[in-house]
Amino acid sequence: MKIKEIEELSQEIRSLKGAGKKVVHCHGCFDLMHPGHIKHFQAAKLMGDVLVVTLTPDEYVDKGPGRPAYNQNLRAESIAALECVDYVSINKWPTAEETLRLLKPDYYVKGQEFEKLKDKTGKIQKEFDILDDIGAEMKVTHEIVFSSTELINKYLR
Numbered sequence: 659m660k661i662k663e664i665e666e667l668s669q670e671i672r673s674l675k676g677a678g679k680k681v682v683h684c685h686g687c688f689d690l691m692h693p694g695h696i697k698h699f700q701a702a703k704l705m706g707d708v709l710v711v712t713l714t715p716d717e718y719v720d721k722g723p724g725r726p727a728y729n730q731n732l733r734a735e736s737i738a739a740l741e742c743v744d745y746v747s748i749n750k751w752p753t754a755e756e757t758l759r760l761l762k763p764d765y766y767v768k769g770q771e772f773e774k775l776k777d778k779t780g781k782i783q784k785e786f787d788i789l790d791d792i793g794a795e796m797k798v799t800h801e802i803v804f805s806s807t808e809l810i811n812k813y814l815r
Contacts, residue, residue: 660738660746667710667747668760675764680706682797683763685754685785687714689726691736694769697801702767703742705797710745710763711737718752754785762792770800 662670671681682705688695703709713733719726726733730748738746749757758766766789789796 660743661734662745662747664712664747664750664757664760667712667745668762670745671708671710671761671763674708675762679708680765681708681710681761681763682706682765682767683710683712683758683761683794684767685712685714685749685757687719687721687726688733688737689719689721689728691733694802695737696740698767698769698799699737699740700742701799701801702765702797705765705767708744709742710747710761711743712747712749712754712757712761713737714752715748715750718749755788758785758788758792758794763794765797766794767797767799770798 674681682702684699684702688711699709699711713730716726716730728736734746734748737743751757754766766785786796
């Protein structure tokens with residue numbers, strides 16, 4: 659099964675890395691699945707052997723009122739349905755910091771909009787700072803970018 663509890667996923671990653679596999683990790687809200695997410699995951703998968711996606715739990719989604727549009731279980735199931743994704747887990751914390759410490763991927767992959775390590779919340783810089791501690795490298799995909807928030811506001815409200 660692709661969807662795993664975060665602790666179970668941590669054990670799986672240890673085994674995979676022990677077998678010489680390169681683990682790629684993407685993290686985000688992924689509230690409204692769109693072509694930008696899919697292309698990001700496909701590009702990330704090409705950077706290693708195993709693609710792991712973690713998502714922000716409902717209680718910590720900070721995208722504004724009425725969000726997330728889809729609950730964490732539906733978001734996890736949607737991501738798990740993608741062929742390029744090997745494992746999905748729902749994060750337990752407000753950011754990916756603790757998740758990175760627990761999973762210790764080889765590569766942490768974000769979209770090009772985070773390439774300059776800036777976001778409205780400051781979370782990306784905190785996540786980046788952890789990568790040295792865990793021996794991971796940040797990589798960036800350069801795919802088409804959409805904003806779920808803008809799509810929701812434009813087409814669904």
